[in-house]
Amino acid sequence: MLRDLFIMPVKAGFSLTKFGEKIKPFPAPARNKFESVLLTTFEEPPGKSQRPANWLAQQLWPEFEELPVGLMAFTMLIMVLLETDLQNLFLAALEIESNLFFLLILLNIVVFGVLSIFHVFSKRQKTDQEKRGMVGFAIFCCIISGVMGGYRLYLEQSSWLQIFGVWNVIQGLAAALLFHAKAINENSLSDENAPLAGTIANFVLVGTLYIFLKFGFNLHYIDSFSICVAYAMSLSSAVCAYIYRLPDQSDDC
Numbered sequence: 193m194l195r196d197l198f199i200m201p202v203k204a205g206f207s208l209t210k211f212g213e214k215i216k217p218f219p220a221p222a223r224n225k226f227e228s229v230l231l232t233t234f235e236e237p238p239g240k241s242q243r244p245a246n247w248l249a250q251q252l253w254p255e256f257e258e259l260p261v262g263l264m265a266f267t268m269l270i271m272v273l274l275e276t277d278l279q280n281l282f283l284a285a286l287e288i289e290s291n292l293f294f295l296l297i298l299l300n301i302v303v304f305g306v307l308s309i310f311h312v313f314s315k316r317q318k319t320d321q322e323k324r325g326m327v328g329f330a331i332f333c334c335i336i337s338g339v340m341g342g343y344r345l346y347l348e349q350s351s352w353l354q355i356f357g358v359w360n361v362i363q364g365l366a367a368a369l370l371f372h373a374k375a376i377n378e379n380s381l382s383d384e385n386a387p388l389a390g391t392i393a394n395f396v397l398v399g400t401l402y403i404f405l406k407f408g409f410n411l412h413y414i415d416s417f418s419i420c421v422a423y424a425m426s427l428s429s430a431v432c433a434y435i436y437r438l439p440d441q442s443d444d445c
């Protein structure tokens with residue numbers, strides 16, 4: 193699974209969330225056979241209200257844009273800089289001469305993590321190779337934060353954090369299954385630029401959220417990372433869209 197994420201071609205299918213009405217939408221990406229069957233199953237006839245099954249399918253289908261992927265990379269950077277246990281784990285793994293596969297995975301995470309942050313603030317269009325790497329990086333973050341982080345949160349004593357735990361496990365498993373079924377296509381990763389003000393606001397919010405969870409709730413770094421990824425996937429586009437509608441905040445990155 194990890195080898196496929198960064199070495200083999202990545203297949204993904206993501207719907208796109210628009211940041212504001214003034215942004216001209218990109219043409220809808222072509223659906224593959226798996227995606228067409230799944231989404232057509234839950235489509236509603238015109239004029240009818242949305243069924244719970246349709247809503248759930250839309251929530252579980254991953255939606256990746258430059259901003260959420262960049263926020264995941266930024267969160268991972270904060271996590272590595274603040275967590276000495278994680279730093280020691282990486283250093284110990286690097287000392288193992290035969291662990292070439294781990295070094296290759298680590299190198300790809302660093303390269304495509306930096307690339308994800310770069311593209312949030314750059315207007316340059318991504319190449320297909322860059323898209324494949326960014327999608328693989330995003331799926332990797334979803335699986336780690338969803339399955340590992342969500343399970344850890346669920347095992348905590350009864351608290352509101354268990355809601356994140358259950359939901360993240362479901363989303364993480366869904367992302368893993370969609371990736372395994374080759375239902376994820378890098379061509380669906382948007383080239384749309386997020387508004388600069390909304391982007392900066394989201395980076396500040398994610399950084400503040402991670403620090404608050406670490407020092408305020410004393411959460412394990414995987415737990416904090418899991419919650420920040422959930423924010424990036426579910427709320428960052430909404431926050432960006434809200435700021436985009438404010439006066440004098442319509443400039444793209």
